[in-house]
Amino acid sequence: MFVANKIIFLIVLLGVCFSWVGCESQEKTSTGMDLGVINPQRDFTLHDQDGKIFHLKDHRGEVILLFFGYTSCPDVCPTTLSKLARVYSLLGMGTRQKLLTLFVTIDPQRDTPQKLKEYLQYFNINAVGLSGTKQEIDKVVDAYKAMYEKVDTNSSALGYMFDHTDYLYLIDKEGKTSYLFHPEDKAQDMAQIIKGL
Amino acid sequence: MKTKNLCCFIFIFFVSFLSYARADGLSKDIFISNAWVQAMPSSQKISAAYMVITNNSPKEAILVSASSDIAATAEIHQMSEMNGMMNMAMAANVHVPAQGKVTLQPGGFHIMLINLKKPLNKGDIIPITLHFQDGSNITVNADVRGQ
Numbered sequence: 026m027f028v029a030n031k032i033i034f035l036i037v038l039l040g041v042c043f044s045w046v047g048c049e050s051q052e053k054t055s056t057g058m059d060l061g062v063i064n065p066q067r068d069f070t071l072h073d074q075d076g077k078i079f080h081l082k083d084h085r086g087e088v089i090l091l092f093f094g095y096t097s098c099p100d101v102c103p104t105t106l107s108k109l110a111r112v113y114s115l116l117g118m119g120t121r122q123k124l125l126t127l128f129v130t131i132d133p134q135r136d137t138p139q140k141l142k143e144y145l146q147y148f149n150i151n152a153v154g155l156s157g158t159k160q161e162i163d164k165v166v167d168a169y170k171a172m173y174e175k176v177d178t179n180s181s182a183l184g185y186m187f188d189h190t191d192y193l194y195l196i197d198k199e200g201k202t203s204y205l206f207h208p209e210d211k212a213q214d215m216a217q218i219i220k221g222l
Numbered sequence: 223m224k225t226k227n228l229c230c231f232i233f234i235f236f237v238s239f240l241s242y243a244r245a246d247g248l249s250k251d252i253f254i255s256n257a258w259v260q261a262m263p264s265s266q267k268i269s270a271a272y273m274v275i276t277n278n279s280p281k282e283a284i285l286v287s288a289s290s291d292i293a294a295t296a297e298i299h300q301m302s303e304m305n306g307m308m309n310m311a312m313a314a315n316v317h318v319p320a321q322g323k324v325t326l327q328p329g330g331f332h333i334m335l336i337n338l339k340k341p342l343n344k345g346d347i348i349p350i351t352l353h354f355q356d357g358s359n360i361t362v363n364a365d366v367r368g369q
Contacts, residue, residue: 147263188307
């Protein structure tokens with residue numbers, strides 16, 4: 026009887042240990058995905074909405090939110106940018122001024138610098154639209170392991186659209202991607218994490 | 223003070239009524255609530271409309287199309303995650319179960335308003351007509367929300 030109890034105790038103990046290890050290997054918070062220190066700096070160069078060359082490495086000391094989208098995007102992009110407007114509103118002036126949103130277009134054919142500028146100004150956030158040749162943009166997309174695919178919609182009046190990833194990359198002041206925010210993450214939780222950087 | 227409160231109540235009631243519509247014809251038991259349209263920069267010729275469709279009838283209701291004076295074309299679309307990416311595709315219809323509801327929301331079903339005839343500004347009220355398979359139509363006033 027005593028031996029049986031001991032075996033049961035050991036099984037329960039092992040179960041607790043395994044579940045603990047399982048919890049530890051998951052994300053550190055309920056918001057976004059903490060990428061920790063495994064991510065190197067992924068510098069890139071593109072053209073901004075004023076036609077000037079934009080180097081990410083020139084923005085060390087600023088917190089960056091990076092998003093890949095396009096201005097004709099009917100659902101994901103405006104929803105994300107509207108949420109970012111709420112995130113900005115939750116931050117103090119100091120943090121807000123040091124938070125730069127980069128909107129990299131995956132549709133350079135339609136998204137002219139002027140269009141990008143007007144689009145982003147509308148959302149009233151500190152944002153810069155970035156573009157380049159398809160090859161230049163693809164290089165950045167690949168570096169951040171994002172994805173997109175052009176979809177021709179013959180049956181729709183929309184013309185072509187894009188399937189694309191909808192993450193927001195949070196790049197810290199040292200240029201390292203420290204968090205990956207998902208669409209379900211709440212503005213308040215995102216603001217909290219940004220304040221902590 | 224009492225007059226002020228009464229005015230506030232009437233205003234709130236009126237605004238609530240604007241985004242709430244009831245059907246005529248066969249779909250008398252279908253109710254639309256919380257209808258809204260994403261405000262967009264004036265350069266954008268597209269936007270999306272969202273709402274909750276509640277079906278109180280004992281039969282399934284099927285939304286087959288939509289139209290609006292504000293846009294040249296209105297289409298039913300659905301977002302879904304596919305191969306790690308968000309995919310948007312035209313949907314032939316939206317099934318609203320008997321005694322149930324369907325929410326058209328960002329990341330899911332929505333009505334695409336394509337080739338907008340005028341800019342959509344926050345606070346505007348946009349009429350959208352929903353066409354159901356049984357031939358009934360519902361016109362809802364959606365408010366434009368955004369920055």
